[in-house]
Amino acid sequence: MVFYYKQGKVPEFRHTFDSRDAVMKEELFGEESFDGIYSLLYHIGEPTRVRDINREEKREFDPSDDNSTKHRHLVTSKLGRKGSFINGRQYLFWNSRIRIGISKPAEKMTSYLRNALVEELLFFHKGKGRLLSTFGSIDLYDGDYVYIPKGTTFILEYSGDAEILFMETYDRIDLPGRYLNRYGQLREGTPYYTRDFRLPVLYSKTQPNVSDKVYVDYDTYYMVEERDTPVFDLVGWDGYLFPYAINIEKMAPIVGKLHQPPPVHENFSGKSFMVGTFLPRPFDFHSRSIPISYYHNNIDTDEFLFYSSGNFMSRKGIESGSITLHVRGIIHGPQPGAVEAIIGAKSTDEKAVMIEAYEPLKLTKTALGIEDKDYMKSWYK
Numbered sequence: 001m002v003f004y005y006k007q008g009k010v011p012e013f014r015h016t017f018d019s020r021d022a023v024m025k026e027e028l029f030g031e032e033s034f035d036g037i038y039s040l041l042y043h044i045g046e047p048t049r050v051r052d053i054n055r056e057e058k059r060e061f062d063p064s065d066d067n068s069t070k071h072r073h074l075v076t077s078k079l080g081r082k083g084s085f086i087n088g089r090q091y092l093f094w095n096s097r098i099r100i101g102i103s104k105p106a107e108k109m110t111s112y113l114r115n116a117l118v119e120e121l122l123f124f125h126k127g128k129g130r131l132l133s134t135f136g137s138i139d140l141y142d143g144d145y146v147y148i149p150k151g152t153t154f155i156l157e158y159s160g161d162a163e164i165l166f167m168e169t170y171d172r173i174d175l176p177g178r179y180l181n182r183y184g185q186l187r188e189g190t191p192y193y194t195r196d197f198r199l200p201v202l203y204s205k206t207q208p209n210v211s212d213k214v215y216v217d218y219d220t221y222y223m224v225e226e227r228d229t230p231v232f233d234l235v236g237w238d239g240y241l242f243p244y245a246i247n248i249e250k251m252a253p254i255v256g257k258l259h260q261p262p263p264v265h266e267n268f269s270g271k272s273f274m275v276g277t278f279l280p281r282p283f284d285f286h287s288r289s290i291p292i293s294y295y296h297n298n299i300d301t302d303e304f305l306f307y308s309s310g311n312f313m314s315r316k317g318i319e320s321g322s323i324t325l326h327v328r329g330i331i332h333g334p335q336p337g338a339v340e341a342i343i344g345a346k347s348t349d350e351k352a353v354m355i356e357a358y359e360p361l362k363l364t365k366t367a368l369g370i371e372d373k374d375y376m377k378s379w380y381k
């Protein structure tokens with residue numbers, strides 16, 4: 001995040017103690033070793049105190065050997081409820097930098113999770129919940145994006161109807177650099193403002209005491225720490241690196257006289273991706289404007305879209321929870337008749353999440369199981 005934030009009690013000077021009676025255990029929580037964005041955390045106990053550690057295989061990620069490249073449509077309403085947010089994650093797409101999937105948990109998380117290698121972005125498509133982490137608690141609602149920095153120890157609570165889109169990436173998840181002014185503040189004219197971000201609140205209710213196990217996720221396996229002291233034991237922390245949430249209702253879509261391209265809807269960016277949100281908005285106001293996308297040949301990206309709710313104007317056969325993947329190398333755009341049908345329309349109520357992946361995305365076995373196999377031919381009518 002691009003601003004300083006503090007919770008609880010911290011020493012007057014970093015790397016010092018205020019009183020010999022209560023020396024707090026200071027932890028540097030920072031990316032890029034000691035050079036990147038960081039926070040300083042003050043524990044009651046020693047965060048290094050691990051009674052035992054054991055390896056467990058991770059079975060959730062199931063890459064397929066499908067090697068054809070074409071436009072895809074997945075129907076995620078066909079995915080059943082499964083496991084917890086740890087063992088029930090249903091991966092759908094992947095490349096060497098990112099993985100995307102859906103979690104429809106059937107069980108509570110009864111252990112802590114810590115991603116050793118990836119940053120994580122969640123989108124609460126349905127349901128509500130709470131992110132409990134070392135940093136404190138954030139209440140969550142449908143329409144929330146949730147950012148969880150690499151290395152964060154957390155438990156996700158969720159309602160029984162929760163459906164969560166998740167993206168994991170080895171690259172830092174940032175706000176787009178062009179949204180920041182030379183002081184690091186979000187500029188005027190961007191789709192959101194600093195006050196729209198909801199940050200962790202540190203208070204005693206954040207200590208769930210549900211387990212003494214921390215699953216440290218290394219992509220293909222877990223190292224499972226067994227602890228005998230509280231995992232969430234901070235008395236305070238401060239810095240620039242912490243989880244946050246923002247609801248899409250707080251975002252202000254940018255509209256224009258002519259059709260606006262996806263970059264105006266960008267919300268998060270990284271070296272290997274951008275994430276944007278299509279939101280309810282009035283259409284373009286030129287008297288002869290075509291309100292939907294022109295055909296496009298997205299030469300350098302694979303284009304992932306998760307359709308959350310509303311009327312998806314340029315796509316037939318798409319429902320809430322659908323995912324399309326439009327690949328580089330094969331032109332895509334409105335389906336036959338869509339342009340003629342939309343002329344004169346004044347607004348859209350669509351809500352959709354877009355992820356542009358700069359490396360080609362491949363499918364998992366789970367994705368192949370819910371694929372609408374006729375989608376590639378939906379332009380040939």
Ligand SMILES: [Fe+2]
Nearest residue numbers: 296303326332
């Ligand atoms: Fe597209």
